[in-house]
Amino acid sequence: MNAPSTAGPEAAAERPPRLRPQSLMLTYLGNYVLGRDIAVFSGSFIAAFARLGVGEHAVRSTLSRMVARGLLTRHRSGRRMHFGLTPRTEEILRDGEDRVWRQGVVNDDWDGTWTVLAFSMPESWQRVRHDLRARLVWAGFGSLGNGTWIAPSRVDVRPIVAGLGLNGHLKVFTGAAEQPTDVAGMLREAFDLNGLADGYRRFLRRWDRPRPLPGAPDDLARYLWLTTEWLQLVRADPRLPVEHLPADWPAVRAQRVVTELRDRYGPAARLLADEAMEFIPLR
Incomplete structure (x- = not known):
């Protein structure tokens, strides 16, 4: 979606994250379609994703693949095609919502x-x-x-x-775990701690600033990029016990940043999404 660049990390942090169209689609569905029992006009997806630099062909291909995988259902209304959620997708989206906004990534109450x-x-x-x-x-x-x-x-x-x-x-x-188990060493063996930390640091370079992504067209684009990138991190994070992690573990700060930005961008993003969305009720 975004062309690779040889620029340094500061310049890269001012550009949107590179994310797959299906990942962005799931974020859009989870935020603006889940729980509403509607099917959304294909043109609304195309218009919304144009904000993110995703072309019409990529959007239509993503919708078709998700139908083939049982993640979306097609609904024709006149000459227009609409897409609704399947029970499987609703389950996936609710699980993701729980992981992102309820559990968090910092495990500070581990019982051993x-x-x-x-x-x-x-x-x-x-x-x-x-x-x-x-x-x-x-x-x-x-x-x-x-x-x-x-x-x-x-x-x-x-x-x-x-x-x-x-x-x-x-x-x-x-x-x-019983003695003489080296718990911290076992965590390093089983989990890619360096990779996890690097992901959070990249996230912070992009989002932990007064005005993230200054070139973004609007808060809907920012919000979709923000929450999709965060979900990718959460998917890879096993919520390790904080007492066995480095003192400067970057997920702690990243969790605060994503919560602050959700409150800043979320309401305006929802207004923009609702204004641009055409849909039909399914019941």
Whole structure:
């Protein structure tokens, strides 16, 4: 969407983040369609995403792919095509909303409980293995290798593995780590702490300033970029216990910044989105 540049980090911080159209689409749907039981005119998506530099072809391709994946439904009204949410998408969006605005990324009330999951499956089950790993990462697990994953909390694994047909292939335990376990070292082994920290620092360079993205067309564009970039970080963040993280862990400041900017840009962004949206009720 945005052309790569050789400019330094300060110049890069004044440009929008590079985000996939589907990620932006999910943010738009979660903010302005979820809970309204409506189907939105395709032209409204095209107009909204033009603000973000996403062209009509990319928007139409994204909508078609999401229909094919069961994430959207088509609804024709006269000669116009509208798109509504599926139950699966509503579940995904509500989960994302909970992760972003209710749980947060800083775990400062950890009770010392770990969930340990071990799996073993035939090598031919590559697709199942891939799906399981993706679900475990989203649920806050990190890999210790050899099919062993850990999460710094008590996790109900049943909804995570539902539908994968893994009965008999998983072992799950919960409990405290005992001496001489090096908990901080185990976190570094299972989770990419440097990568997580770098992501938050890039976020802060872009957004922790008096007027972020001065070239943005309006607050709707800013808000969609802000919340989509933040969700990408949250997806990768397992909410590690703050007592085992570096004292200057950047997620703490980043959480405050995103909350402040949500309050600053959110109301104006909603007005702009509602004014530009054409839709039909589904009931």
